[in-house]
Amino acid sequence: MTLTYVIFGLVILITSVASYWMAHRGASQLRLELELANAELINQTESASQSLQKLQQAQEDIGDLEVRCAQLGSELQSVRVSEHAYRKQVNEKEHALRQMNGELSQAKVAESAAKAHLNAKLEELQTEILRGQSLNSDLRQLNEKYSIAMGKIGELNTEIDTKQTHFEQQLTLLKESKQELSKEFERLANEILERKGQAFKQLNTESMSSILNPIHQELRGFKSKVEDIHSKESEQRVQLRTELQNLQKLNREITDQADKLTTALKGEKKVQGNWGELMLENVLDNSGLRLGIDYKREVSIESEEGRFRPDAIVYLPQKKHLVIDAKTSLNAYTRYVNAEDAVERERALREHTHAVSDRINELAAKEYSKLPGLNSPEVVVMFIPIESAYVEALKADSNLFQSALEKNILVATPTTLLTSLNIVKQLWRFEEQNKHTAELANRAEKFYSKLNTFLLSMEGVGKQLDKAKETYDRALGQLHTGKGNLIKQASEFKELGVAVTRELPAELVEKANLELEYHPSSATLTVIDSPTNN
Template structure:
């Protein structure tokens, strides 16, 4: 439409140019106005320029039309490709609908397995009761230890009071002051040790009380987790319908979930997918659990469940029997493969010659064991322990308790070392106190001997000095009244004893 408009404009311009040419001829023939002719020529030139500009616009519009035509062809090709893809999507949708129907059938079969899981749950309840009984015994043992520590603390306190009471019974005030100063200097380190010992005992008692409460919570969590494992059996269809890689990832996810629920800390108590390089290649177990004293446990979760999936979905006995046989063979093959890996020989691992093979579905192991009763013994012969979520969780709880006992043993060792230090300091103090007592006894004996020389007997030194004063009146100073009175009293007692003897005779 626009192109037609441009053509009409060109024709109109041509007509105008012709008219102007006629007018120009008329003006030239009449020779009336040169100025009008010039103006007409200028207008004609301007119209010619506009004509050229319109031709350029026509060329540009032609190029744009060609581009739009190419885009239209590309859009048609894209539309055809989208129609093909839409057809494929419809086919995939039909396949998904079919898979949903198959999943519904699998759920019905899993519901039939619920009775077996319920029986297993009852067995776990019995194990739970046994664990509670063992924990109660452990709690009683901890209380006995706390009572012994309390008794020892009271004994130390009583000994300390007795020592202080003996110190307070010193007769001489001057000696008492010096003794008190010496005792304070000797007792200060001992008091510091006693305070530290008392604080350590209180800390241990507090930790034991806290741990007992945590044990009760963990037992309750174990009960709830067993119930949750039973419920999660209904979700197995999601993993069982996938490829082998998806099954492996699902098994590792269940393993990680069990590790997290066990109370162990990742990076501290266990690590996931640690890589080891040897001359035979690279090894990467799914999990390594750390034990006290630098030991480890290796867990592998890569077990194939394709045959078990076919067994669960089988609709006739022949196909089910063949699928179960394939499942047992796959189980045995995985046992042999793990046995050949020799994880215990890897550098940096201090693990016993055994590896845990984690089976995320407990019924998969139960069905295999029913089909081949020698399977468990064969696993032991291959240095492999088969673990389901329930049994592995129980084992990991035991590992966590081992770490707690290890920490308690460390604290007990520190406490024993401190007790030994306190005992040594007490022994040193008692020896020093004994030497101090001997020194005080010697000092008292020396004091009594010196006092006897001054005051005892008819010829005591105080009496003789007093007689000097009578013979020499120039001596004005007097002896202390205490000594003179005691010397006179001593003489009176001697005279009384002599008179008494004479009377008896």
């Protein structure tokens, strides 16, 4: 029976193998392999008979093994007893391990608390570090602004020195040109005068005086104008240095006054507005600009969108305008200064920053540069009367300055506005100097043109004098020199019995009777042969 099962199992195995091979190969190959498998099955059947014999031998071996298993069962019982003792030891170790795990959990809790405390301290330290970095950044920005302002002052001084040097060079050139022209004119005048006869000396002197006097007067006026401009330039340089030295002191005084007045403001918008305009007016007055000439206050401008009234309009060279607005709310900043609680200070500072940002957006929306009658750049100056109010807003929002510039709004404090207005004042001075320089150049051009015309006229006068002298000599020769001159003929009328009431000058009659030929070029007399001399 057992052999049958074995054989049946082998058949099933071989059939499965055959099915597997038939599933993965072609039908013809599968048939061949099936035949081979059948042959193998026969062989296996024979082998099964042999295996049956071996199985019987194995059953005998199993009996031996059962005896051995009994022995092993006894040994297993001994092992189980040992295992029980071992399990007991393991349980004790596990109990000890659980106690150690409990202690480890408590240690981990303590460690977590320590880490949380350490993280809190690290966060506080990082906050302080960030605050220090922010303060350092603000300090660097302030130093950069100060450096930029000092650089602009240096550029202005350099420009002043350059213009002074250029002006002195022009003045030296004009003086040299004046001297050269005077020498050339004197040489030409002397040359012309030396060529003329002694008889025309007085006439030439009077004519030259009448011609040269206007030129001398023009030269004196030109020299006076140059010296006046040079004197004004020197005075302006001294005034500029004095103003730059006093600028920092004046800015500190204005800032201190602003801080003191801020503590007196209690959120009244009208009072704040009036005070901001008053501070703006003080800065404009201290800048040296003239009200009604260099700037105007509260100019009303009508447009299609309504009426606009900027606080101040500063006039720039080339007929341009700069709009300044001083209407800034400081309610939140006042609360920030007076707050005693850190939370309240932070809230007030946040509101103050929003108020400044809202004011920037409000000014940008007005578009002052598009108003009729204003030739203004797109930038509008927003005046904050308290230096520290703007600094605190920048600390709270470092992008505030850049955001304002992107909206064409330039935020100014008393310090920066006063510096800018002083630069405007210097621009006007340079504009006046340029006008004077242009006027000098124009007058020099006119003087040169007039001198050229005068020299041409003098040359014409010389030619006319030469021609007149030639005509005079020719007429003089016809009168009392040469053969058949008029005086000799008149004398002959007397010899012929013509009655005369007044005698001719004897000297002229004597010369006329000699009939000498006069040559002006050589100033010599030549005796002409006459029949009466034979």
